[in-house]
Amino acid sequence: MRALVTGATGFVGSAVVRAAQRDGFEVRALRRETSDLRAIADLEIETATASLHDRDSLKRAMADCEAVFHVAADYRLWAKDPAELYTNNVDGSRNVFEAARASGIGRIVYTSSVATLGLPGDGSPGTEETPVGLDDMIGHYKRSKFLAEDVARAYAADGMDIVIVNPSAPVGPRDHKPTPTGRMIRDAAAGRMPAYVETGLNVVHVDDVARGHLLAHAHGVSGRRYVLGGEDMTLASILNLVAELVGRQAPRIRIPHGLVMPIAYAAEAGARVTGKAPFVTVDGVKLARKHMFFSHQRADDELGYAARPARDAIADAIAWYDAHRYLGKPQIQAN
Numbered sequence: 001m002r003a004l005v006t007g008a009t010g011f012v013g014s015a016v017v018r019a020a021q022r023d024g025f026e027v028r029a030l031r032r033e034t035s036d037l038r039a040i041a042d043l044e045i046e047t048a049t050a051s052l053h054d055r056d057s058l059k060r061a062m063a064d065c066e067a068v069f070h071v072a073a074d075y076r077l078w079a080k081d082p083a084e085l086y087t088n089n090v091d092g093s094r095n096v097f098e099a100a101r102a103s104g105i106g107r108i109v110y111t112s113s114v115a116t117l118g119l120p121g122d123g124s125p126g127t128e129e130t131p132v133g134l135d136d137m138i139g140h141y142k143r144s145k146f147l148a149e150d151v152a153r154a155y156a157a158d159g160m161d162i163v164i165v166n167p168s169a170p171v172g173p174r175d176h177k178p179t180p181t182g183r184m185i186r187d188a189a190a191g192r193m194p195a196y197v198e199t200g201l202n203v204v205h206v207d208d209v210a211r212g213h214l215l216a217h218a219h220g221v222s223g224r225r226y227v228l229g230g231e232d233m234t235l236a237s238i239l240n241l242v243a244e245l246v247g248r249q250a251p252r253i254r255i256p257h258g259l260v261m262p263i264a265y266a267a268e269a270g271a272r273v274t275g276k277a278p279f280v281t282v283d284g285v286k287l288a289r290k291h292m293f294f295s296h297q298r299a300d301d302e303l304g305y306a307a308r309p310a311r312d313a314i315a316d317a318i319a320w321y322d323a324h325r326y327l328g329k330p331q332i333q334a335n
Helices: 011-022 055-061 083-103 139-157 180-189 206-219 235-246 257-274 282-288 297-303 310-323
Strands: 002-006 026-031 046-049 067-070 107-111 162-167 169-171 200-205 225-228 231-234
Touching: 002 011, 011 026, 011 067, 011 169, 011 206, 046 055, 055 083, 067 083, 067 206, 083 107, 083 139, 107 206, 139 162, 139 282, 162 206, 169 180, 169 206, 169 310, 180 235, 180 310, 200 206, 200 235, 200 310, 206 225, 206 297, 225 297, 231 235, 235 310, 257 282
Parallel strands: 002 026, 002 067, 026 046, 067 107, 107 162, 162 225, 169 200
Antiparallel strands: 200 231
16 A cells, blocks of 8 residues: 655654555655755655645655655744744645545545644543633644644545544654753753753653554545544753753752743844744743643554553654764663
8 A cells, every 4th residue: 555644854744654655555755845854864655746835746745645744743842933833834735635635535534633632620631521612722833733623624524534643742753843841851951951840741752653644544444533642741850850861960940930931022122023833832831830731542442552661762862862973972872
């Protein structure tokens, strides 16, 4: 079976490419003209150049494919022009679905995010069914992904075979950019994080997320969503684990959210002048006030999904950053 993977040159997308190849798919990796190909450079793989904003190019990329893994997304928490997030995430997804329908694609696995899910008021983990609405979404990234998931469900209700997966916070090897969670682990491992703002994340190995995509293709129910998560951890526990793995002291200074917010506003004001992304964002501080804890029980029960311990994911991420000189001088190898 031939499958097209959008976002194939990114962190999660490149992991999906590898998982699909292991499962026997003939994979066609979607790329842009300007894509950084480092994440798939070691693979013998067919590529197709297309734009999420050009349906004809998408249809050409889908020729002879039977499945699409739509992983591509704009995950910036800040953009000088927030409309770009909606264009990329909402309109881009609609274009993929329209091209897939015109191309006779059998099944689509759409990569959403736990950012679209609700969180119970009692602090228990969120699930696919926790009530939530657009007004609960903090920031343009979350709103754009929420609306994009609405588009996916609408196409599924109209008869298309679309399974939705909601990864939590993936970490692991090949995070070239890196992602926001990866940046935090990298900086902590390199000793460049003297203080922190407390929050909570659900940490999952990127290769488990990729495997979850293949399980969703094989066993998922169209129109249904599945959390692809791992282990709930406070940021303090993540930083302590990173410090243990590299043999250094964990940061001990915890900064109150209220103290960071004015800094975030100032950083964004400067970013609007320079055009460069701020080192801290207002939406990021707002999101940090909540512990993003989630259950992946549905994926376990219905897909046969399983996640390894977060320690393994973080150790693999550190080892990869260390081997590729993201940490400066070599650190103590992760165990």
